[in-house]
Structure formats: C-alpha cells, structure tokens
Amino acid sequence: MSVLIETTIGDIVIDLLTDERPRSCLNFLKLCKTKYYNFCLFHYIKRNYVAQTGDPTGTGNGGESVFRQIYGEQARFFEAETVPRIKHNKLGTVSFINNGNNMHGSQFFITLDEDLDYLDGQHTVFGQVVEGDDVLQKMNEAICDDRINHTIVLDDPYDDPAGLEIPDRSPEPTQELLQSGRIGADEKLDDTEGKTMEEIEEMSKDRKAKAESHILEMVGDIPDAEIKPPENILFICKLNPVTSSEDLEIIFSRFGTILSCEVIRDQKTGDSLCYAFIEYENVDNCEKAYFKMDNVLIDDRRIHVDFSQSVAKMKWDMFKKAKETKKQTNQTKLQLKDKYVEKNEYDFVFDDEEDSGNRRQYQESSSRKHSHQQKHKHRDSSPRQHSSSKYDQRADSSRKERHNDDKRYRHYERHSDRDDGRRSKRDNYRDDTRYRSDKARGNSSKDYLKDRDTYHRRRSPRR
Numbered sequence: 001m002s003v004l005i006e007t008t009i010g011d012i013v014i015d016l017l018t019d020e021r022p023r024s025c026l027n028f029l030k031l032c033k034t035k036y037y038n039f040c041l042f043h044y045i046k047r048n049y050v051a052q053t054g055d056p057t058g059t060g061n062g063g064e065s066v067f068r069q070i071y072g073e074q075a076r077f078f079e080a081e082t083v084p085r086i087k088h089n090k091l092g093t094v095s096f097i098n099n100g101n102n103m104h105g106s107q108f109f110i111t112l113d114e115d116l117d118y119l120d121g122q123h124t125v126f127g128q129v130v131e132g133d134d135v136l137q138k139m140n141e142a143i144c145d146d147r148i149n150h151t152i153v154l155d156d157p158y159d160d161p162a163g164l165e166i167p168d169r170s171p172e173p174t175q176e177l178l179q180s181g182r183i184g185a186d187e188k189l190d191d192t193e194g195k196t197m198e199e200i201e202e203m204s205k206d207r208k209a210k211a212e213s214h215i216l217e218m219v220g221d222i223p224d225a226e227i228k229p230p231e232n233i234l235f236i237c238k239l240n241p242v243t244s245s246e247d248l249e250i251i252f253s254r255f256g257t258i259l260s261c262e263v264i265r266d267q268k269t270g271d272s273l274c275y276a277f278i279e280y281e282n283v284d285n286c287e288k289a290y291f292k293m294d295n296v297l298i299d300d301r302r303i304h305v306d307f308s309q310s311v312a313k314m315k316w317d318m319f320k321k322a323k324e325t326k327k328q329t330n331q332t333k334l335q336l337k338d339k340y341v342e343k344n345e346y347d348f349v350f351d352d353e354e355d356s357g358n359r360r361q362y363q364e365s366s367s368r369k370h371s372h373q374q375k376h377k378h379r380d381s382s383p384r385q386h387s388s389s390k391y392d393q394r395a396d397s398s399r400k401e402r403h404n405d406d407k408r409y410r411h412y413e414r415h416s417d418r419d420d421g422r423r424s425k426r427d428n429y430r431d432d433t434r435y436r437s438d439k440a441r442g443n444s445s446k447d448y449l450k451d452r453d454t455y456h457r458r459r460s461p462r463r
C-alpha cells in the first residue's frame with residue numbers, strides 16, 4: 001500500500017500504515033486517486049522540523065477530507081485515530097494535521113528530522129517515506145517553492161466508495177495557477193543571462209532606485225513610489241546670490257512661455273540658497289532650455305541646469321486635491337442634512353411627502369408648546385412687569401418672608417448675650433421659626449404659647 005508523489009524537486013514514495021490507521025489511509029489514498037493533491041504547494045517548510053502541504057488554496061487554512069465528496073458538508077473533517085500510539089521518531093514520518101478538536105482534513109506534513117516527540121499525541125501518523133530521502137534533504141537545506149505535480153497510487157487495498165468521482169487523467173493547471181506569483185517548476189531565475197555588463201548595471205540601478213522610492217513612500221517623503229517627477233520643470237543651481245527670480249525669468253523666457261520662476265530663499269533671513277525652479281508651459285521648451293543653458297555664465301557664476309527630480313509640488317497638488325474632495329463631501333452632507341430644514345424650535349418642514357403624518361404631529365406639538373410659552377411668558381421676564389398675576393404675588397410674599405427671617409436672625413446675633421448659654425443662636429432661631437409656623441397653623445396650646453420664651457422653655461431639654 002504505497003503512493004508515489006512527484007514534486008518539483010524529485011519523487012517521494014510513501015508506505016501507508018493501513019492496519020493501524022485504516023480511516024486515515026483510506027482518506028489519503030482516495031484523495032490521491034481523485035488528484036486532489038495535484039499542484040498543492042508545500043506552503044510551510046521549516047528547517048529540521050516539517051514540510052507541510054495538502055491545501056489546494058496554498059494558505060494553510062483550506063482543505064477537506066474525501067468523505068465530504070461522499071457524505072456531504074457535515075463530513076468535511078473526520079476524527080483522529082489515536083490508538084495505537086505511533087511516535088514521530090523517524091525522518092520522513094507522514095502525519096495528518098490536527099485542525100482542532102482532533103479533527104483531520106486533507107493537510108499533512110512530512111518530518112525533516114528525527115525524534116520530534118513533542119508532536120506525539122497531537123497529529124495522526126499514517127505513513128513513512130521509504131524512497132526520496134534526498135528530496136527531503138533538498139527541502140530541508142534550501143529555500144524552495146516546492147509543489148506536488150502528480151500523485152500515483154501504487155497499491156490500494158480499499159474499494160472505491162459509491163459516489164466518488166475519479167478522473168481519467170490528471171487535470172491541467174488553471175490559468176489562475178499559471179498567472180500566480182509562485183515560481184514555476186521550469187522557470188529560470190537568472191534574469192541576467194544573455195545580457196551585457198552595461199545592461200546588467202542599468203538593471204541594478206533601476207532596482208536600487210525602485211527600492212529607494214518605496215522607502216521614501218514608507219517614510220512619507222513622497223505620496224507614491226510609482227510617482228514620476230514632472231518633465232516641464234528645470235532645476236538650476238550654482239547661482240550667484242544676487243541673481244533674482246526676475247532676472248532668471250527674463251533670461252529663460254526666450255525659450256518659451258514660463259508659468260513660474262522662483263529662486264529659493266531662506267525663510268528666516270531671506271537670503272538666496274543659490275538654486276531655483278523654472279516651470280515651462282510645455283515639455284519641448286523645457287528641453288530646449290536644458291540643452292542651451294547648461295554651464296552658462298549668469299552674474300559671473302557658471303550655472304548647472306537639470307530636469308527637476310522633486311515631487312514636492314505634485315505632492316502639494318495631491319494634498320490640495322484631497323482637501324477639495326473632502327470639502328465637496330462635506331457640502332454633500334450639508335445638502336442631505338438640509339432635507340429637513342429647521343423652521344423654529346419645535347416646528348420642522350419636511351420635504352418628503354411620506355412624512356405628512358410626522359408633519360402634523362410636529363405642528364400640533366409646536367402649537368401646544370407655543371401656547372404654553374405664551375401662558376407662562378412672565379417666568380422669563382421681570383416680576384415687576386406682571387404684578388397682577390398670582391405668581392408675582394406669591395413671589396413678593398416669599399421675598400418678604402425671607403427678608404423678615406433675615407431681620408430676625410440679625411436680631412438674635414445682636415442680642416446673643418441675653419441667652420443663658422445652654423442653647424445656640426441657631427437653635428433659638430430654629431425654635432422661633434417653629435413657634436411662628438405652629439402658631440400660624442393653630443396647633444399650639446394657649447397655655448404655653450403666649451410668648452416666645454415659654455415656647456423655648458417647653459422645647460428645651462431638662463437640666
């Protein structure tokens with residue numbers, strides 16, 4: 001009971017443990033027979049550890065057992081076989097991956113070292129590599145992009161289950177597989193073959209420039225690594241400090257229309273930094289100025305002219321464009337918000353005809369609250385303007401009572417020496433307030449409420 005696996009770096013023969021792992025071996029044999037493993041990548045290879053494969057998606061998150069094709073979605077995974085215990089103590093041990101809860105699908109791994117006992121009890125061993133140790137050595141020693149090209153069942157002791165579809169021939173690779181970023185089995189990795197030293201050097205410079213562009217993009221110096229500098233802007237350096245923008249514009253304007261000409265100056269001192277940028281209307285005029293003005297004397301200085309490599313202006317233009325887009329978005333939000341225009345504090349105008357019921361509800365609520373405001377309008381104004389209302393009368397009486405209370409309290413403070421010392425001024429004031437309130441309610445007895453002192457003596461604790 002063996003299976004031949006053809007990979008991109010060699011062939012491997014696996015002997016299966018059909019007696020110890022019947023269900024796992026049945027799953028593996030039928031998956032090989034249906035060509036399920038064709039074009040599967042070894043998506044995880046770790047030196048002196050394992051080489052993992054069996055996932056058609058190549059991500060390590062896919063794969064399913066052969067029982068799904070027979071019994072349906074509920075049989076996508078099958079239970080692990082743990083008895084008898086078989087250890088991972090040999091190079092080339094083949095085991096099914098534990099997907100969690102001791103369930104297996106189609107993914108399996110091959111050990112690349114001996115005595116990996118920490119894998120025991122977690123994954124189900126169902127086979128052993130008997131031919132192809134050199135292939136395992138290649139997997140272990142090199143960084144590779146290995147793939148299973150083909151599987152051949154050499155001996156199958158199990159009958160094919162009913163409903164299992166077995167293809168007549170191996171499937172052809174799909175267009176998506178051919179266009180993937182993976183390295184092909186017969187793909188040449190040496191892209192310098194047949195090229196001269198100049199071409200190789202130019203290729204190296206291009207790769208270096210591209211890498212530097214990506215670094216500048218990551219640090220935020222340029223908005224995009226693929227951005228190209230403008231072709232209608234010249235960079236002029238080695239200028240005399242006395243040369244102004246107007247002088248340069250007059251000199252360079254003979255080649256064509258200039259959109260902008262600026263000598264860069266220090267922001268604090270205003271001194272010239274001896275370089276400038278000139279933007280032409282079209283690229284042809286810019287090229288003429290480049291060929292004619294390089295190494296020309298201006299104000300006793302021999303200048304240098306080159307095409308601008310700066311993208312600062314383009315970055316600023318992109319920033320302004322993004323700002324305008326955000327402004328337009330905010331305006332759109334305001335227009336949507338204006339669909340419900342606020343009429344006053346409680347009344348709203350609805351544009352949608354379907355909101356007629358809501359319109360009536362808001363209008364009725366508005367009318368009720370408006371009438372309530374008119375009725376109690378005096379609460380927000382001065383009481384003197386509405387002295388005839390009951391509210392103003394109550395307010396005036398309460399103010400008079402508070403004034404009398406303050407007056408009586410000040411009287412207690414002035415005559416505190418008359419107190420016998422057993423009670424505080426606050427207690428006397430409180431008792432006096434109770435005396436007045438009891439007297440006003442008519443609940444006091446006439447025998448001891450004839451005056452305040454009698455009331456105080458009766459409510460005072462015994463000596």
